Amino acid sequence: MPISTRCLATGLLALAWASPALAQPAPADGAAGAISEAVQGGASPYRPPSAASPDPDDAARAKCEALKEQYNATSKKRSYQSSGPATQNAQGRTIPKIERDKTRKQLQQAYRDNCT
Structure with a gap:
């Protein structure tokens, strides 16, 4: 029994020593906190501005104009255009x-379908 108590005490001591190192740090204030949270979450709050998406009305208007x-x-x-080989009628004319x-x-x- 003394061995199991000793193992238990060693395990608890190791756990108590490692738990502060494994705990997440408190979030910082301001921009540093936002960056820290984004890095931990795997997202970036700083994205380049997206290109202006074309207005659907302008796209439809351009298509109609085209x-x-x-x-x-x-x-x-x-x-008129030829749609195939000539045929012969009963009199023999092609x-x-x-x-x-x-x-x-x-x-x-x-x-008419798209623009009216």
Whole structure:
């Protein structure tokens, strides 16, 4: 029994000696305290100013202007393009497959959907 009491006393003595070293220091006042807390917490209160985020209204307005410019840049005349190989009718004549170019109509629809 005397050995266990001696071990217990040694353990308590070691614990009492180490506990002040393991305790967190009291936070300092002012800026030093804020920095100390941030370092201990893993965060930095000093961050560079973030870049100004673009205004959503300005971005939408710019997109609408770009669509409008693209629409106005397309020709107002109808244009057609070949959509595939020509076909032959019952009389033996070849008839080309053509489609109307839809880019102007698509731009107009995109402008209506997004900007009106």
